[in-house]
Structure formats: C-alpha cells, structure tokens
Amino acid sequence: MPLISLTNVTKTYPPRSRNESPTPAVDGVTLDVEQGEIHGIIGYSGAGKSTLVRLINALELPTSGSVTVDGRELTGLKERELRKVRLGIGMIFQQFNLWNSKTVWGNIEYPLAVAGVPKAEHQRRISELLHFVGLVDQAHAYPDQLSGGQKQRVGIARALATNPKILLADEATSALDPETTRDVLGLLRRVNEELGITIVVITHEMEVVRSLAHRVAVMERGRIVEHGDVFDVFSNPQSQAAKRFVAGVVATAPEGETLEALRSRHPGRIVSFAFADGGTGQSAIFLELTRRGVTFELVHGGIDDIRGRTFGTITLALTGDERSIDEALATLTPVATITEAV
Amino acid sequence: MDRLIELMPRLWLSAWETVYLVGIAMVIGGLLGLLLGLALYLTRPGNLLQNRTVFAVLNVIVNTFRPIPFIILLAAVQPLARLVVGTGIGNSAVIFGLVVGSFFAISRIVEQNLLTVQPGVIEAARSVGAGPWRIIRTILIPEALGPLILGYTFIVIAVIDMSAVAGLIGGGGLGNFAIQYGYRLFDPVVTWAAVILIIVLVQFTQVIGNSLARAVMRR
Numbered sequence: 217m218p219l220i221s222l223t224n225v226t227k228t229y230p231p232r233s234r235n236e237s238p239t240p241a242v243d244g245v246t247l248d249v250e251q252g253e254i255h256g257i258i259g260y261s262g263a264g265k266s267t268l269v270r271l272i273n274a275l276e277l278p279t280s281g282s283v284t285v286d287g288r289e290l291t292g293l294k295e296r297e298l299r300k301v302r303l304g305i306g307m308i309f310q311q312f313n314l315w316n317s318k319t320v321w322g323n324i325e326y327p328l329a330v331a332g333v334p335k336a337e338h339q340r341r342i343s344e345l346l347h348f349v350g351l352v353d354q355a356h357a358y359p360d361q362l363s364g365g366q367k368q369r370v371g372i373a374r375a376l377a378t379n380p381k382i383l384l385a386d387e388a389t390s391a392l393d394p395e396t397t398r399d400v401l402g403l404l405r406r407v408n409e410e411l412g413i414t415i416v417v418i419t420h421e422m423e424v425v426r427s428l429a430h431r432v433a434v435m436e437r438g439r440i441v442e443h444g445d446v447f448d449v450f451s452n453p454q455s456q457a458a459k460r461f462v463a464g465v466v467a468t469a470p471e472g473e474t475l476e477a478l479r480s481r482h483p484g485r486i487v488s489f490a491f492a493d494g495g496t497g498q499s500a501i502f503l504e505l506t507r508r509g510v511t512f513e514l515v516h517g518g519i520d521d522i523r524g525r526t527f528g529t530i531t532l533a534l535t536g537d538e539r540s541i542d543e544a545l546a547t548l549t550p551v552a553t554i555t556e557a558v
Numbered sequence: 559m560d561r562l563i564e565l566m567p568r569l570w571l572s573a574w575e576t577v578y579l580v581g582i583a584m585v586i587g588g589l590l591g592l593l594l595g596l597a598l599y600l601t602r603p604g605n606l607l608q609n610r611t612v613f614a615v616l617n618v619i620v621n622t623f624r625p626i627p628f629i630i631l632l633a634a635v636q637p638l639a640r641l642v643v644g645t646g647i648g649n650s651a652v653i654f655g656l657v658v659g660s661f662f663a664i665s666r667i668v669e670q671n672l673l674t675v676q677p678g679v680i681e682a683a684r685s686v687g688a689g690p691w692r693i694i695r696t697i698l699i700p701e702a703l704g705p706l707i708l709g710y711t712f713i714v715i716a717v718i719d720m721s722a723v724a725g726l727i728g729g730g731g732l733g734n735f736a737i738q739y740g741y742r743l744f745d746p747v748v749t750w751a752a753v754i755l756i757i758v759l760v761q762f763t764q765v766i767g768n769s770l771a772r773a774v775m776r777r
Contacts, residue, residue: 275684295689302687313682317700317774326696327686358776378686 217287218248219382219414220272225281227267240279241267243438251381254408254415256429256446258422258461264438265418269384272416273305274298286381303331306375306413310387312367314359320346320370321355327377345373349403365396372403376411383407385417389424401428422461426450426522434458450520451492451527452553467518468529469555478515479557484535486515487545489552492527500551501530508544510536562747565739572735573755579649579721579731583656584714590661591713594620595668596694602669606680606690624662628720631659632727652721652729660717667709675701704775711767715760722756732756 227242241264249255259265270276271283274290283290285301293301314323324342333341346352349369359367368388375383385404389397405428407413417429425432425446432449434442434457441455450466453459462468469488470478478486491497505512512532519528534541545554562569594616600606601613626634632655636646639654675698683697699706722733732752740749 273685275681299687299689302685305685307682307685309678309682311676311678313676313678315679315682315697315701317697317703326683326688330686330688330692360776374682374686 219251219286220247220249220416221282221284222247222268222271223282223284225268225271225278225283227264227271227276228279240264240438242271242278244281245438245440247433247440247443249414249416252408252412252414253430254404254417254428256417256419256425256432257435258419258425258432259435259457260420263435265435266386268435269386269416269418272382272384273302273307275302303327303378304380305382305384306372306378306380307384307386308368308371308375308388310390312359312364312371312391314367314370314374316359319356319358320351320362320373323359323370324373324377327374331378333378341377345376348376348406349373363396364392365399368392368396368400369403372400372407376407376413381414383413383415385415385419387418387420390419390421397424398427404428422465425461426465434461447492447522447525447527450522452490466520466528467516470516470531470557474516475557478531478533482513482515482533484511484513484533485541486531486533486557488517488529488531488555488557489548490527490529490555491552493525497552498530501532501548504544504547505532505534508536508540510534510541510544559747561739561745562751565748568739569732569735569751569755572730572732572752573759575649575730575734576718576721576732576756576759579652579656579724579729580714580717583653583660583717583721584710586653587657587660587664587717588710588713590657591664592668594661594665595672598665598669599672600690600694602673604677606693620662620665623658624666626659628655628659629723629726631655632723636727647728649724649729651727652724652731655727656717656720659720660713663716664710664713667713668706671702671705671709672698674705704771707767707771707774711764711771714763714767718756718759718763732759 223246225242225245226240228238228240231238245268257265257268267276271278272285278291286304288301290298290301315326318326321342324345325338328338328341346355349372351366351369351373354362354366359370362370389400392400401424404415408415417424419425429446431444432446433440434449434455436457442449442453442458449458450462453462459468469490475486489497489501512534515531515533517528517530519526548554598613598616598620601609601616603610603613635655635658636651639651640646643650643654645651679701680693680697683693721731724731725734725737732755736749736752740746740752
C-alpha cells in the first residue's frame with residue numbers, strides 16, 4: 217500500500233473578487249507516493265504544487281477527494297487529530313521559516329515540546345540532529361546569524377526532530393546558490409537513504425528532480441500531466457510541459473530558433489535520434505549511415521545519465537542519396553526514436 | 559521663581575500623579591488592547607482563527623472609537639465611568655477615560671505589529687503540529703516582541719500626552735499643574751517647569767523602550 221495516496225483531490229479557493237470565477241488550485245489529482253521513495257513534483261509557479269503538498273500534511277484541506285497518509289484517511293478528521301498527523305510529517309520551506317526569537321537549539325526543540333517528548337530526552341535528540349546536519353557549533357546561534365545553507369540545515373533538523381516517516385520539501389533549494397543547493401540535496405539524499413524517510417520534493421527546477429528524485433509528477437494548471445520514473449520522463453517526455461522542463465537541462469531534438477539556426481548552417485536533412493539505456497544505439501546509427509554512403513555531421517545533442525542509466529538525443533545533418541537516407545532511417549527505427557525536422 | 563520653589567512639593571506630587579495615572583491606565587488598557595489586537599489579527603481573513611464577520615465587527619468598533627478626540631471622550635464617558643469606577647470625577651475617572659482612549663489605539667498597534675510576522679513562520683509552527691493557542695504564546699508574540707515593545711512605548715508617550723487634560727474632570731498630574739498654577743496664574747516659569755518634567759518623562763520612557771526592544775531583537 218502506498219504511504220501517501222491522493223485520490224481525485226480538488227482544492228478550490230474562494231475567488232478574490234466577486235466577478236472572478238473560482239479556479240481550482242488543484243484539479244482532480246490522483247497520486248501515490250510509495251514508502252521509501254523520493255518523489256518529485258515539478259511545475260511552474262502557479263501550477264498548484266505548493267497547495268498539493270500542503271494537502272498531504274493537512275495545512276490545506278481538500279474541497280473534494282480523499283487524502284490518505286500511512287493508511288489513515290485525513291478528510292473528516294478533526295483539527296486536533298490532524299495536529300497529531302502533522303507530527304509524523306516534517307516540512308521544510310523555500311524561505312526556511314525559522315523562528316528568529318529562538319536559537320538553533322530552540323528551533324529544533326520546539327517540535328519535541330509540541331509532541332510532548334519528555335524534557336530529559338531533548339538534549340540527546342537535539343545533539344543527534346545537530347550532528348546529522350553538521351551544525352554542532354551553531355547550536356546557540358540565532359537564525360539571522362546563519363547563512364542560507366545553514367538555515368536550511370536547521371530547517372531539516374527541525375523537520376526531522378519527531379522522527380517523521382515523511383518529509384515534505386517545498387522549493388527547499390530555490391533560495392540557495394548552486395553549490396549550497398548541491399549540499400542540501402546531498403543532505404536530503406542522506407535523509408532518504410540513511411534514515412529511510414520518504415521525501416516529497418516540490419520544485420520548479422528539473423535539475424533538482426534529476427539529481428534527487430526516483431519518480432516525478434509534472435503539474436500544470438492544477439493537474440498532473442505526466443507521471444513516472446524520473447529516467448523515463450527524462451529520456452522520453454510525453455507532455456508539452458515535461459518536454460519543456462527536460463529541454464531546459466538536457467539537449468533534446470531542436471525546435472524553433474535552434475532548429476532555424478541549424479538549418480541555415482547545415483545542408484541536408486536534420487534528423488534526431490533519441491535513445492535510452494546502453495551505448496549500442498549510437499554505433500549502430502553511424503555504421504548503418506556509413507554502409508549506405510550517407511554523409512552525416514553531428515550538429516546538436518547530448519548524452520546524460522540518471523543514476524548510472526544513460527540516455528540522450530543526437531541530431532545529425534544527413535546528406536546523400538534520398539533513397540539511401542530513407543532506407544537507413546527505416547532500418548534504424550528499432551534502435552532509436554527518430555524524429556525528422558520538417 | 560520664588561513661586562516655583564514654593565510650589566515644588568505640589569510639582570513633585572503632580573509628577574507622581576502622572577506616572578500613577580499613566581501606569582495604571584497602561585496596565586489595564588495595555589492588556590485589553592493586546593487582547594483586542596490579537597482578536598483583530600487572528601480573525602483577519604487567512605489567519606489562524608479567520609472569521610470574516612467577527613473581524614468586520616471589531617474593525618468597525620475600533621474605527622468608531624479611535625478618532626474621538628480625547629478631551630471630548632473624557633467628558634463623554636463620564637456616565638460610563640460612574641457605572642464602572644463609581645465616580646465621574648477625579649483620578650479614578652481619568653484612569654477610566656485613559657483606558658478607553660488608549661484601548662483602541664493599542665489594539666491597532668498590536669494588530670499592525672503582529673502582521674509583520676511572516677505567515678511562513680506561523681505555517682512552520684502549524685506544520686509541526688502546534689495548535690493556535692500554543693502558536694500565539696510561543697511563536698507569534700515572541701516573534702513580534704521587539705516591534706510590540708516599540709509600539710507600546712509609542713502608546714505610553716501618547717497616554718502621557720492624553721493625561722494632560724485630566725484637570726477637565728478634576729484629575730491631577732503635570733498637565734493639570736501646568737494649567738492651574740502656571741497658565742491660569744500667568745506664571746510661565748511654573749508652566750515650563752511642568753513641561754520640562756513631561757519632556758524628561760517622555761525621554762525616559764523612550765530610552766527604556768528602545769533598549770528593551772534592542773535587547774529582544776539583538777541589534
């Protein structure tokens with residue numbers, strides 16, 4: 217059974233003014249998150265992903281549909297019971313949302329106090345968490361004395377204080393520079409691997425999904441338009457939204473201006489070969505073209521890997537006898553996904 | 559100058575009366591204002607205990623009473639003062655007037671300063687399972703404490719100012735002293751002695767407020 221299960225969930229906010237019609241922020245979403253996985257949810261701002269993640273820890277209540285966490289149906293629970301559910305779900309935020317009136321220690325202690333953990337155990341648990349996130353020296357600093365990366369580490373320690381099964385990360389790295397982002401992503405990976413905590417990562421950065429998530433859901437206008445293994449979505453995106461996100465981080469088949477530029481510089485037919493898993497695809501392509509006397513030039517593309525599985529798209533400009541080219545492409549159909557620019 | 563030396567004991571007594579009037583009024587008005595300010599903040603749409611109707615009603619009440627000039631309010635609430643403190647004149651009635659007058663202003667100051675707390679900070683507290691009352695006590699007020707102290711300092715000074723008209727209904731204090739022994743008897747030296755004491759009182763209040771706020775905000 218999935219750890220988190222959303223079934224046909226809709227969340228509609230009341231319209232801001234009278235003449236506006238209410239538009240759902242989350243619109244009929246069905247999504248399962250399995251125990252132990254890192255699940256990405258990607259979308260542009262306004263896609264509804266922040267609302268979606270808040271439905272999981274009941275900071276927002278759905279207008280309709282059902283949300284189940286760890287076998288427990290959340291809809292219909294009283295606020296008092298929802299608070300207990302939240303104790304088992306940690307959350308970290310883009311703006312960290314630390315309490316400036318409390319020290320690092322005080323920030324991490326707060327959830328323990330809320331959960332009613334005996335005071336005698338606080339010391340041990342807090343120092344354990346400070347070691348885990350590498351902030352032992354900063355225990356008595358105030359949040360405004362810390363760097364962005366350190367603040368997010370405190371946020372993570374605070375979210376983990378009560379040993380939750382689930383960690384929700386709402387744009388957790390979007391306010392950080394690339395290097396700090398890598399550090400924080402590394403820490404989140406450790407949270408998942410060493411502590412076995414299931415993580416739901418909300419982001420608008422495909423790079424975060426690529427380096428962290430196992431599966432991903434692509435959101436657009438409140439709906440999930442694509443859902444699957446990160447490798448599959450990257451190597452073979454289906455929806456327009458997913459294609460745009462993937463194109464932002466890896467070279468895909470050229471379109472628009474890129475394609476126009478290639479055409480003006482290279483004669484012949486512009487053909488893209490997309491392949492996933494294993495390197496045999498490329499050599500087969502080059503051998504076949506050579507065998508049929510087709511001249512080719514590599515004009516665009518790239519090879520990437522996600523957790524050791526490679527995928528990529530190479531775009532070639534082909535010149536030579538039209539029939540030979542057609543025959544070569546027909547032979548290569550089983551080897552790669554072929555798209556010819558028209 | 560000779561008259562001033564003669565009036566010295568009365569001047570000190572008046573200064574003490576001002577401290578007493580303002581002090582008691584601030585303790586009561588401060589607490590009531592804190593509660594009303596919290597109610598305004600919490601019932602505001604989108605906040606912890608949002609309730610459009612309650613918020614609208616409270617808003618109208620505050621906006622109705624706040625603009626009444628204090629000198630008029632003091633006379634206007636006399637019947638109410640008789641009911642609550644048993645008399646319509648003297649220092650007790652003045653304190654009642656000051657409480658009513660400062661109550662609504664304090665509630666606005668409290669509301670405004672609570673609004674400076676980032677909503678995300680409250681959300682973080684909700685996300686760890688804290689309930690509204692715990693959040694108010696342990697997150698909301700501590701996070702807004704610095705600005706709240708500065709807001710209260712501002713109000714204390716405004717109430718010192720308001721207390722100057724206490725003489726209207728037979729109350730004491732430095733304002734009354736300045737009018738009765740200085741202005742009415744054409745003695746500017748006496749008037750200015752009272753003014754200087756008021757200035758000292760105001761400066762002292764501001765210094766205390768500033769240093770408390772600085773200690774809380776660590777800057």
